[in-house]
Amino acid sequence: MTHIVVLGSTNMDLVAYVSRAPQRGETVTGREFRTIPGGKGANQAVAAARAGADVSMIGAVGNDAYGSQLRSTLENSGVGTGHLRTAEDASGTAHIVVDDEGGNAIVVIPAANGTVTGLAPGDESLIATADALLLQLEIPLTAVVEAARAAHRHGVRTILTPAPVQPMPPELLVVTDLLVPNEHEAAALTGLTDPHKAATALLDQVPEVVVTLGAAGSLHAARSLAEPVAVPAPSVTAVDSTGAGDTFVGALAVALAEGRPMPDALAWAAAAGALSVQRPGASASMPYRPEIEARYTS
Template identity: 50%
Template sequence: MNRARVVVVGSTNMDLVAKAPALPKPGETVLGGEFATIPGGKGANQAIAATRAGGATRLLGAIGSDAFGVTLKARIDAAGVDTGLLRVRYGASGVALITVDADGENTIVVTPGANATFTDLTGPERAALAEADVMIAQLEIPVETVTEAAVAARAAGTRTVLNAAPARALPAELLDAVDLLVVNETEAAAIGGERRPEPLLASVPRVVLTLGPEGAWYADRDGTSVRVPGVRVETVDSTAAGDAFTGALAVAWAEGREIVEAVGWACAAGAACARKLGASTSLPTRAEIDELSRGPGRAS
């Protein structure tokens, strides 16, 4: 089987991750425990996730000229992602400050850095979109760039997947170019006004609403509405579980799997990711996803 060709348009950040017994309240200082510096950003995470899930993946985005940028590129390269078109801009790379509590819940503050400079697609970047089976994008880069990429991909016949995170209202031009929208309940409410997938079908033809450990809810304009159960695991850190889900979903869909089956496989990817600490370091391999997908532990 030929590998699915995936292009990810998105952010690249250095994640500074601290574990603590509880998330701090406003004005509160909490004594933490384990600390790690881990390459992340939703774009980089989803590119690595898609690669480990079996895709041949290229990343379009921007890193800074600082030490974080050097480390980011080296780690993304080592994961097998094609970074030949990744831009380097003078100044700081994007940074995410992440706190993870004892239950695996987290808070995240992202400073964009070089990601904010990723504007106006080049000819080679447009060509990469046209050569792909599927494009994945998120919202940690300028929304104008996401829109431009989605419109270009749609025009070239490339399937478009938008993970609408972080939550915000979206321009109609972008939604018109999306084939599959992936959102959590907060993001669904920000776009469609409800924590359900059906209202979003007025804007896009297919929606996956992620439900954490409970799995996902798929709906489309053909009348399909299916709850796909999750996989029960002991959660260590949920930071990149959504990115693992989206990367695996895009690969499975590009491989020609029936969409509800692809969503189920993606649920296993998200669960496998949540068993480990960190973002890019926790993203599962195809073998790990297959094993968890076949095994016991599906939520009822």
């Protein structure tokens, strides 16, 4: 079984479902409220575990009821939490509005996630055993850089999701093997609104890029390719897109660690993402391996 290590955030998602998102200064009436375990790091960990990998999580939860629930959710999904710290701060939260078209808007309060400023004893040894290290930007950059450097020292593939998007230091990019932004993040990083041009421009900073395009699929760019290659996604009706990108990345990491060629890995990850958007919630919506296989081959 492949081993995936995830360094990242754990949040409790506080989700309000509305017909349309409110404009600035406007109040709307929602139809439902849910409390769902999430966070980009935890989401990717759950997605990879459900896709069939042995997964370990590095991060922090708060010393509160949300923290206990977040830890239990990870463990119940098969994610190892031996390196998940308990901070004295409150657990991180994400305040999410989901509209009838499946779109979302999110405000993240890092809280305990902000205490993860570097690796703790034993974290590097854990990373050294992995087939891939998944990283995002919902925890301090100092920890992300330190973990990526550790992975690089041990020949472990680093897969970075640059979200929430922000300027990334050269010392992080030089040890990033695969960058996976969505089209908006790619535009913010490059100033180019055309995803093909943005993907190509990002190759000046990292050797390989996958730009996710939502329902339109993804673009794969690499220094070894003449131009970006488009991979379509299955056509489905979205209910809630929260966590779909994390589902895609978690499944992609598993597929690549298992040795699938990139086009097949992207199609497999797209099948996982398509399944997730048809269900509400982030981690709650993530499919298990048999579902992904069935959707991929259908």
